[in-house]
Amino acid sequence: MDKPIESLQLNLCTYYLGGIFLARLWPASLKNKLFVAFILCIFIPLSVGFFYIFSEIEATLQDKIIEKSTLNLKMTRKSFDDVLSILTKAFYIVEKDPTIAAQLQDPSQYSDFKRTRVIEDKLVSLDDSLFLYHSPQVYFTVADFKGNMYVSYMPKLALNYDNFLRDYRLTNKPSFIPHQWITADNNYVSMDRTNSPNLLTLLGVLLDNNNRPIGYARLSLDYHYWFHSTIQNADSQIYSIIERTGKTVVSSSSDFKLSPSVIESLQGVVDPEGFFIDRASSTIVLYNYIPSLDWYLINYMSLDLLLNEIYKMKQRYFVIFCVFTVLFTLITFLIASSITRPLHQLNKKMVKVVNHRLEIPLTETQRRGEIQELTRTFNQMIRDMKGMLQQIKMEQLQKEAVRFQMLLSQMNPHFLFNTLNTIKFIALRKKDEEISDICISLGKLLETSLNSEIELIHLKKEIELLQDYVHIQQFRYKFVCDIRYEYSAEYDYALVPKLSLQPLIENAIYHGFYNMKEAAQIIIRVHADAMKLTIEVEDNGRGLHAAPAPTNNLKKGIGLSNLRERLQILFKQEAELLLIPMDKGTRIMMKFPLLVSNPFEKEV
Secondary structure, eight states: OHHHHHHHHHHHHHHHHHHHHHHHHSOOSHHHHHHHHHIIIIIHHHHHHHHHHHHHHHHHHHHHHHHHHHHHHHHHHHHHHHHHHHHHHHHHHHHHOHHHHHHHHOGGGSOHHHHHHHHHHHHHHHHHHHSTTTOOOEEEEEEOTTSOEEESSOBSSOOOHHHHHHHHTOOSSOOOOOOEEEEEEEOOBOTTTOOOSEEEEEEEEEEOTTSOEEEEEEEEEOHHHHHHHHSTTOTTOEEEEEETTSOEEEESSTTOOOOHHHHHHHHTOOSSEEEEEETTTTEEEEEEEETTTTEEEEEEEEHHHHTHHHHHHHHHHHHHHHHHHHHHHHHHHHHHHHHHHHHHHHHHHHHHHHHTTTOSOOOOOSOOSHHHHHHHHHHHHHHHHHHHHHHHHHHHHHHHHHHHHHHHHTHHHHHHHHHHHHHHHHHHHTTOHHHHHHHHHHHHHHHHHHOTTOOEEEHHHHHHHHHHHHHHHHHHHTOOEEEEEEOOGGGTTBEEETTOHHHHHHHIIIIISTTOOSOEEEEEEEEEETTEEEEEEEEOSSOTTTSOOOOTTSOOOSOHHHHHHHHHHHHGGGOEEEEEEOSSSEEEEEEEEOOBOOOOOOOO
């Protein structure tokens, strides 16, 4: 359990220190507060939103372009596959043509001129029929085992059978070799037909119906012509065919060259088609693998060129945003200055007014609005404060006068106490215990009534003072009264207003028992309910209506009105004093909050 508590304490300490640090960083002036608020609430959120939105736009645009380019690359690959498929189909058509087969099997039956014309016409017609809609440049070459060659094109040099066999490592004896693709075949066609450096050649042995070799067939494709005619609408993108080693076979850009990082990434791909982003060269590379030739058909796009419009839009937005920020900051500072400058001036004037003891009011300026109202309010406040100060001075003078009178009046109580003590000693010397007791009781009452620093005393002490008062009254008027106390000892230390029971008993003696021959009886009850202490004084006197008015020679002491006012001062609306008439006698009920104060015990 100790570790979580320590962790919680550490976190609270960290938050507290962080709050202190932030509070110190927070500016004090209004202008700086507005500027920081603008940075935190507007500039930073808008900047973050700006970069987030443009990042999303860039990502969406990049995905769309990649999707479109992938589709175009697939269509280009399909077109290339169609050409290769037709080229293979043309090979088998040549192989199965009976006229060509007959000429190749026994060339001696026909004259050289007729044989050459028949075979070459077949090859030209086959070229026209198969590649009419694809428009590639395809060149047919057929050779038998007798030293004869037939072509559908104009060669650069005169046909040489031995060179043909040597270039492709063939023999003039019937033998079977599998079909093979030659990806970098030398261009042997006349420059009038094509100036491509290389051709793509399908080379194989022609077989008769009994699968016996009858000659060789070479079908060459001018893939440069096909490639440039297919991707002529490639816009700003670069299409290329490269070998696995990274060597460029053909490209739509004459100065195109793959970076080493792209070649390395391309050699590491596993999927036959896909794309990757090369961060080193800031490019997107889409690829499609051609397994029969071990070539890659790739689409090479520059990210900078691709997202050029987004970059321009971002720059324009950033310029507009910066201009807006600068203008907003300037306007904010102007508005803040229009507020803070008058406030600073007003503050200086207020300091001057305070230093001159509020004797000089502020000069009301010509400024309209809050500043003028603030100036008027401050002047009114100065006038009110001056009036209050004058009143406080008068009250202070009155208090000093009252204090002087109190100090002066303290001489009489001292003289009275000294006189009482003298009377008490005389009575003791003459062994008159009644007079001594009267002096002691009167001394206690005077001491309590003259102690102005204490307003609440214990109930126990109040009962003792009440007994002293009754003792004096009984001795003075030879008055006998049965007083009963009904309360629990738990209320001995409940706080009650001092000398609050005396006026209640005095009221019963002077009014209730006046000229009454029956035995006088007073019951004092104390109880608490709902956190309020209730004191009841009940007598069996004449009652409220039958009691005569007191004569001038009857002293009524402090009086009920005085007691009611004291309760109001001490407890406000939480105290009450009730007079309840009864069939015989009167009940006076006093209620106020229950307060208990246990006395201090002296250490033994």
